[in-house]
Amino acid sequence: MLSILNIYKKCFEDEIKKQGYFFVNRYGNPLSEQSARSMIHKYADEIQAEINITPHMFRHSFATYLMEEDVNISDIIIS
Secondary structure, eight states, X not given: OHHHHHHHHHHTHHHHHHHSOSSBOTTSSBOOHHHHHHHHHHHHHHTTOSSOXXXXXXXXXXXXXXXXXXXXXXXXXXX
């Protein structure tokens, strides 16, 4: 997974620096919440997921992972 993210970062390095966001759309702008939600639903449908997968599940899973890695809670909480 990390290697895929590194490839993505290399491909979109200029846009990421310009926008200040890691995930950008095809126009080089920050990926919107609705775009992320649509992509998640699209791929969940493709794998015929039996549960409704949401962006919140990814946020929660990532935050849990960071806590398990002893990252300071104040660095995890995002308003």
